[in-house]
Amino acid sequence: MDQYTLNLLIVGATFALYIGIAIWARAGSTAEFYAANRGVHPVTNGMATAADWMSAASFISMAGLIAVLGYNGSSYLMGWTGGYVLLALLLAPYLRKFGKFTVPEFIGDRFYSPTARLVAVICLIVASVTYVIGQMTGVGVAFSRFLEVEVSTGLFIGAAVVFMYAVLGGMKGITYTQVAQYVVLITAYTIPAIFISLQLTGNPVPGLGLFSDYTPTGEPLLARLNEVVTDLGFQQYTNQDPSPGSVINMTLFTLSLMIGTAGLPHVIIRFFTVPRVADARWSAGWALVFIALLYLTAPAVGAMARLNLLDTIYPQGTNEEPIAYENRPDWIRNWEVTGLIQYEDLNEDGLIQYYSDGAAIAEERGWQGNELTVNNDILVLANPEIANLPGWVIALVAAGGLAAALSTAAGLLLAISGAVSHDLIKGRFNPNISEKGELLAARIAMAVSIAVATWLGLNPPGFAAQTVALAFGIAAATIFPALMMGIFMKRINNKGAVWGMVTGLIFTVVYIFLHKGWFFVPGTNQFEDTIAGSLFGIQSTAIGAVGALLNFVVAYFVAKSTEETPEHIKALVESVRVPRGAGVATAGH
Template structure:
């Protein structure tokens, strides 16, 4: 069977599985739609959370980031995984004990204010749409390359699939679909990693292969080989970092804190039976996530070695088939600057106006290169980092079924996160704005219909953003973490651990943190990209890490405003106590 036929088979079978699960687990009530009935097993919920979390950015982009950033890419591994420890210890069990459906639910009740709830909804929708646009674009790119359709058609197909299991099944359908998607994506990630580790080092365990000797007779270890080859092409060593310590710290912290404040992740912990299960879910999610995240550095290093060996100093007429395949999608390109017909990789942009890859984004996938070549450097090859994982099996000349598996895995990663984000958006509109704010007398049937209509509208908007992305969409997917850290996390944290925090402080903090972080990002990424250098950054902190400063501003403003305004009512003190103190604590034991 041809590779293309295998791709159709694998992708079609996975889609049939997702839709079948959605039909089987169709939501019949608002509780099932919002939180899957609140009865999901912690292990199952941990697997679903891992799939929800590991988006197209994790599956498709992260190894590409590390492959081309080297040591600097480690901040994403540390931040994204470390955030789950914070989530498990600081937030998950308390929010589950609160026992409601959404993050704005908690903020609205804790801060006894419809205005606070509405501000939280605005923050949530802003973060979620920022994140989801990249997922839908990722779906379009995978379809474009592997199914030979236009990127726009790929996005539309992805919209249709998500519609079935998100709108019909709600959180109940999404939960069990995400379990299947996790199995698909982790298998799709690990199989080629094991193959390539065997080919390069002879070690079948990628994590161990990263520290092994390369099987090319050089006697070098993998990272030594990379350092040597990159330095020969004029790059800095792969194992050296270029970021300042404060920027590394802030990016890592922003990703960690942002993880603990992402609404589509937090809502997963409302789906388990009790508070202790929420902590168990976070622990299982960390285990499932670690399988991919500990493999990513090895995948990145192996991919960069293969890429350098098969492209640099190769005659274009003898270019491998995978190069031509991806070139057709404008995700890799070559311009012969010196007229020798040989592809040469060197520092600098190969093309004037070529999309500049931004750390943490889901990539520049689908954007078209301009025709004029850059003349101030010797680099002749443009390579979109986002295709590294997807192209890796082709570069390593693995069997067709492995290529098909990776295509199915990439789609599973993008669709699972897109579905979770869409549900969060629809729940915020139907439950937090409609039911809890503007139309409290709506029936459960009416609310469920509104939730499905909101999900449908959100899918349409997300699809439009995927088909016609604003120029900055590909650059700001990771900035959703900074926005979450600067807006929702402080309000949730203080809502649990500070009885003195009131509605005025929380609202002022959320608005100031979100406003500062968004304006800082917009200044360097939208309005003045030419100034996006360390000498122009505040305290040397890049836009990727500025969410930490936004968070500190949020805390400072919230505390100051709370001190100058009235204390929360007595019932809020009792609510905070009920969230923080285990049931039965302090009761007589009879001994």
């Protein structure tokens, strides 16, 4: 059986499974659509949360960034994992005890303000739409290679599948679909990692293989990788970036990912689906276990992918000439079709010169510049092909990448549709809407969200993980501070919360647009970088931590200079914080 047919069969089988689950678990009420009727078992919810959490950025792009960035890519691991711990300890149990359906509903009730709820809706939509762009980017990358279609066609196929199971099943359908998607994605991630670790080091555990000896030379794998990348002019893999501002950017970026994680609405709403507050805590613990299975493997996958890639181009070592373009391996030929690998023969010698500017060997050999461009997002997906693994493993990785992207996309779209239908339509414009009408509005909102996300995914602002990092920055600067102050600071009133969120949102979004150069230049059809530098050298992906600080400061001083929080709200906050955690929620529908 050829690879294309195998890909179709395995990917098609997983899609049929997801849609079948959605039909079985079709939501018939708003309680089922928004919160799966609060009847999900903690282990099941933990697995679904892990799938919701481990997006295309985790599965496809994170290891690719680690492969390229080395030590500096560890920010993604530390930020995302640490942030989940913050969410599990500081937010999830308290929000579940409050007993509402959505994050904006909590903010609106806690800060006794329809305006606060509206601002929270806007912040949620901006962060979630930015995040879902990264998922659709991952869907397009996976489809374009494994089903041999254009990236845009892959996006449309992915959107259609999400539409089928998310619009039909709501949270109930998404929960059980995500359980299946977790099984698919973790299997698809670990099996090739085990094969490749065995090939390169003889150790079947990828995390241990990373610190084992590289079989062909007998030297430690990381030492071998450092030697190869430095020969080619790249930064040493295990060293920190020596450029000015790298330390502050790495620190702020890690912090931004951590608090952005704790403020992501699509993860928070997963804890609204369990019966009791104690179950929310257990769900968080189980989710961390399931997440760790992938995150402990990712550094090894990234390092081994980088080494395999370089050994493909320089099979005799960097002291010898690279391979000729006409002799390039099949995996390069396959990925060239997608446009995600590009070759330009600058010195017309027919060889593939792949290196970084400044490499000593380039001047010695008279090379005219790097000739191979490799998109970071393909490394995990291409890894089994680079390592010449069996065809079924390649197809399984395709299914895993799609499962990761689609599971998170569904969770994000549910958060968006809930904010629109429950918080905007019912909460602000039509409080008397019937349950049937609200359910219809939620499904229409999700359908529109899918269309918008697909359109935006056609022109993403960066690699999947980079796009997702921007979403984390927005969530860090807006939602996380409001939730933390809402739970732990009774003095913060409605005016403080509103002005804090508005400040964090405007500052962060404007900074990202300025730093990225996305402001449209009148009279042209292109975007232009409008600033020469940045605030203290802080990158756009790291600015969320600064936005969060501004949110806290503005909220505090506005609250201090205005009226006290009403006593009944203080009592509400106290009731949420009292650790009567094993019982039912204090409020609900």
